[in-house]
Amino acid sequence: MTENFDRAPGAGWNRLKPSSPGLGEQDGSRLPKTGEGDSKASFFNQHEPLRQPRTSPPLVENNNLSGAGDIRRNIKTHATQSYYSTPGQTGGPLALNSRLSVNAPEFYPKNYTPYQESTYDEGSSSYYPEVTLAEMVQEFLNHLNSSPASFDLEIESITATLNEWVTTEETLEELVDLIYKQSTSIPNFAYTGARICNYLSHHLITSSPSGNFRNLLLRRCQTDFEQREHAMKANEATQKKFHSYVLFLGELYLNLEVRSRKGPPTRAEILLSALKSLMDTLFSHPVDGNLICAVKLLKLTGSVLEDTWKASRKTDMDELIQRIENVVLDASCSRDVKQMLLKLVELRSSNWGRVHAASASSEATPDNDPNYFMNEPTFYTADGTPFTAADPDYSEKYQEILDRENYFPDFFEENGSAEDYDDEDEMDPEIEEAFEKFCLESETRK
Incomplete structure (x- = not known):
């Protein structure tokens, strides 16, 4: 039986030879012995070989069979080559009709963003990108804008950090520009911005051939000051930006101190003359926006300006008040703005709301200071x-x-x-007994 078994694929058709004596007896039929039988036998024996399967046959699990690994490799290689053949060879239908190419570019979906690995520098301590000076300063300014009460606690550490970053003329100019833009673009930040400028002008170490922090700041203010006439004729957005600049200059005059070796700190005189020229420009164009800006500026700096001009025997404040009265009579501004101007004149007549005979805080009493009880609770x-x-x-x-x-x-x-606190002298009976015992023992020891 084993001698007639053919192990080649598709050999099941010819497992037993036609001359086997038992085949006719089992089927109950008779094989022909003439030439007709020989032709039928040759038809079954000379058939076309079967096509190789697309998948490789199951692997032999028995590792004890010799040459099993070689048999598996030969079968797999033969099956692959026979089906996935090159176009010049006789192969399977997929290989003949396929348009795929190994040289085709990679395919990405429409909204796919390729992954980029973060570059790591061996000298760097982290994978995060370095923070720029502009980002760091902006973070400081935003923090002080949202928490102005933390200025005294934070400004020293902020200045120490800036001294490490600002080491060249370019970085110093960039720092001045960042603080200036923030102070003139956000009206509520003008006071905090002026305080920052004053502190940095005294504690920022870096200076350049063009000057220190205060010199560059005043030069930056001079640039916008020279454009005041152009701003009056520009669009509404430019005028609002100019008004913010005027109010920041008023805060800067009140907060920027110029120290000298001979005496106490003084205010910048150049800002005083600049404020006078700016108010003249605002009153020369008596529209509502300019007049409201002038009122805000005089409410902010009026008392200090008048004291300074009086000390120099100047009548600049009297001239400004006279111009305000003329605007109220002649200008075609709105009724509310005229009312604001009249209130400003009334405020100046009361010495800007200050008490004439106020005593020093250390000598103030209810008899000599009418503001003694001003801050008392009700x-x-x-x-x-x-x-x-x-x-x-x-x-x-x-x-x-x-x-x-x-x-x-x-x-x-x-x-x-x-x-519970009425009978403070009464003690618990046990505590009282223990205390008496302690007293007796103390007397016995003595």
């Missing part, structure tokens, strides 16, 4: 009548409040009722 009696420390019956009324509140109501609510 209390209310049981019937709702308000009173302050300036009230003649302040002591009696305040004592009534203390009696009504039982002196320390919050303390009793947190730590128990007031009854």
